[in-house]
Amino acid sequence: MAFEHELPGLSTPGRVTPDVIAPGHTFESVTERISAIILTKRTPIGWFVGFGIAFVFLLLFNVTVGHLLLTGIGIWGNNIPVGWAFDIINFVWWIGIGHAGTLISAILLLFRQQWRTSINRFAEAMTLFAVACAAMFPLLHTGRPWLAAYWLLPYPNTMNLWPQFRSPLIWDVFAVTTYFTVSLLFWFTGLVPDMATLRDRAQSRAARVAFGVLSLGWRGSARHWQRYETAYLLLAGISTPLVLSVHSVVSFDFAVSVLPGWHTTIFPPYFVAGAIYSGFAMVMTLAVPLRKFYGLEDFITMRHIHNMTKVMLVTGMIVAYGYANEAFFAWYSANPYESFMMYNRMAGPYAVFYWALIGINALMIQLFWFRRVRENVALLFVLSLFVNVGMWLERFIIIVTSLHRDFLPSSWDMYAPTRWDFAMFTGTIGLFLSLFFLFIRFLPAIAIFEMRTIVPEARLQTGEHG
Amino acid sequence: MAEFETPAALVAATEQARLHGYRQMDAYSPMPVEELSEALGLRRTRLPRLVLAGGVLGGLAGYGLEYWSQVITYPLNIGGRPFHSWPHFIPVTFETTVLGAALAAFVGMWALNRLPQPYHPVFNVPAFARASVDRFFLCIEATDPKFDRHATWKFLESLHPAGVSEVVA
Structure with a gap:
């Protein structure tokens, strides 16, 4: 692992693939660096500024939800024929973002990718917060979410009504709630040994008690570690098909219907790839400022940045292939509704958004082939924001263009979001960022115990009994 | 209970303890050390x-x-x-x-794992606070048939630990 550093003369400087952790770190130093962010008494001013801005948008979200519940969903712009708009666009967008967290924590664990270690914790937190934001949309789209209990959940109510299990929307309820629950269990399990570390290092009584309770009395016993590692691996193995199923089920919401542009078999894999692509863009968006402001460049190294960019390149190309496939089958199906749908996407009233998404998701990502781009962290941050926009536009195009040109031209209409649509959307971004700011302040954003396994000290050969 | 500075030292000490016939013991480490399960002779979990x-x-x-x-x-x-x-x-x-x-x-x-558990005697040892940071511990329990307060202490010292201490329940 440290080979390149011992023999720097053998490779051209700057061409060396950096390590997953900067050299010179020990058990003590990784523990100190990560726990200091939480145990410090002085919260950085930047944190208050960032949290303050996020909190303003969270308040906007509260106002919007209040207005929505008092007035009804008529405050939104969606109406027949576009009965689904921002509420499902934003739902799919947020759920997709969450997928990168599970990919990093579960799938990369099974593939023994060491670079996942320093980014998995905050990516998992990102998953949980993104799923929470996503759930807001369908729940509030019901208009009366307090009644959603018997619409969505199977429980023996006095009316003897049961949810309709043949509907993809009910599959969605099960997929998303299972996803949230399993992600939460996985995240909490990962946190417990770090809580024990914080308990043992905390100075204030309040912190000792809080982390003491959360650590469940963890003492690092070898018997415990053995079961812990087994459970962690099993949870990873369980989460892997789960994460693939969640976005597949989300795509069934569309694919099971008989609308042109939705009724295609490519949807599940293409949605999953798009989810991972947008999720990695969000991990990048969060990781770049996080490592900069908290000085975590030693742990989130250029190796991580490179690898994340490469994952975005691969999954982005799969998404671009999906676009090509959609266009091809619209033509090859010889179905006039399908080909009109494609023509309408490319040359209809929303064509500018279609070409913007092609420009971002198919053309712009080609920049990731270049090492110069992958090494420019500031540029990558901007590009990752563009990817988030591009994937949002993709969902907008899929949903709105298929709906606004109905089978009968007499039902054709245009869709435009209202200011409340935007208030709700930016409000969930505020909710997401507020939760994230609280998370990095109060919980370890990087898995401390897993970092210990990758410092050079951890290797058994370096020990005195070697 | 003996304290070690590296995972390798703990694994070697655990193997020694097992060779000397100790069975009722446990090892503590700040991160998972796979070799410990074998050194302790743990069975695979259910x-x-x-x-x-x-x-x-x-x-x-x-x-x-x-x-x-x-x-x-x-x-x-x-x-x-x-x-x-x-x-x-x-x-x-x-x-x-x-x-x-x-x-x-x-x-x-x-x-x-019998967790959450609000109290465990190992936490009475002041040095154990570092078990969640950078120290590795081997604890031979008094319930072990070979346990003898004096002899076990001497044995643990022979393993070249960073320190030996008694866990008071």
Whole structure:
């Protein structure tokens, strides 16, 4: 692992693939660096500024939800024929973002990718917060979410009504709630040994008690570690098909219907790839400022940045292939509704958004082939924001263009979001960022115990009994 | 209880202790050390079987719920499909299988580990605070048939530890 550093003369400087952790770190130093962010008494001013801005948008979200519940969903712009708009666009967008967290924590664990270690914790937190934001949309789209209990959940109510299990929307309820629950269990399990570390290092009584309770009395016993590692691996193995199923089920919401542009078999894999692509863009968006402001460049190294960019390149190309496939089958199906749908996407009233998404998701990502781009962290941050926009536009195009040109031209209409649509959307971004700011302040954003396994000290050969 | 500075030293010490016939002992480390399970002679955990059971139970419960609600108690004609239209029941069955397995893994792991546990004697040793940071501990328990206060202390010192201490219950 440290080979390149011992023999720097053998490779051209700057061409060396950096390590997953900067050299010179020990058990003590990784523990100190990560726990200091939480145990410090002085919260950085930047944190208050960032949290303050996020909190303003969270308040906007509260106002919007209040207005929505008092007035009804008529405050939104969606109406027949576009009965689904921002509420499902934003739902799919947020759920997709969450997928990168599970990919990093579960799938990369099974593939023994060491670079996942320093980014998995905050990516998992990102998953949980993104799923929470996503759930807001369908729940509030019901208009009366307090009644959603018997619409969505199977429980023996006095009316003897049961949810309709043949509907993809009910599959969605099960997929998303299972996803949230399993992600939460996985995240909490990962946190417990770090809580024990914080308990043992905390100075204030309040912190000792809080982390003491959360650590469940963890003492690092070898018997415990053995079961812990087994459970962690099993949870990873369980989460892997789960994460693939969640976005597949989300795509069934569309694919099971008989609308042109939705009724295609490519949807599940293409949605999953798009989810991972947008999720990695969000991990990048969060990781770049996080490592900069908290000085975590030693742990989130250029190796991580490179690898994340490469994952975005691969999954982005799969998404671009999906676009090509959609266009091809619209033509090859010889179905006039399908080909009109494609023509309408490319040359209809929303064509500018279609070409913007092609420009971002198919053309712009080609920049990731270049090492110069992958090494420019500031540029990558901007590009990752563009990817988030591009994937949002993709969902907008899929949903709105298929709906606004109905089978009968007499039902054709245009869709435009209202200011409340935007208030709700930016409000969930505020909710997401507020939760994230609280998370990095109060919980370890990087898995401390897993970092210990990758410092050079951890290797058994370096020990005195070697 | 003896304190060591590296995982390798702890593994070597644990192997020595086992060779000397100690059985009732436990090792503590700030991160998982796979070799310790073997050095301590731990048996493989029952957890995978529990998780399998949880998954099977979750799947059966999910499918059972769908069958009962859609065929027996609340049958509705949806597009002329049979009441028992099983392909529609697969996604939810899959999700409940995953949920059952994950809950079994989570609850099972903590239950088998007897956690949460608010008190444990090892925390009485002041040096043990570093067990969650950068120190490795081997603890031979008084219930071990070979345990002798004096001899065990001498034995632990012979392993070249960073320190030896007594755990007071």
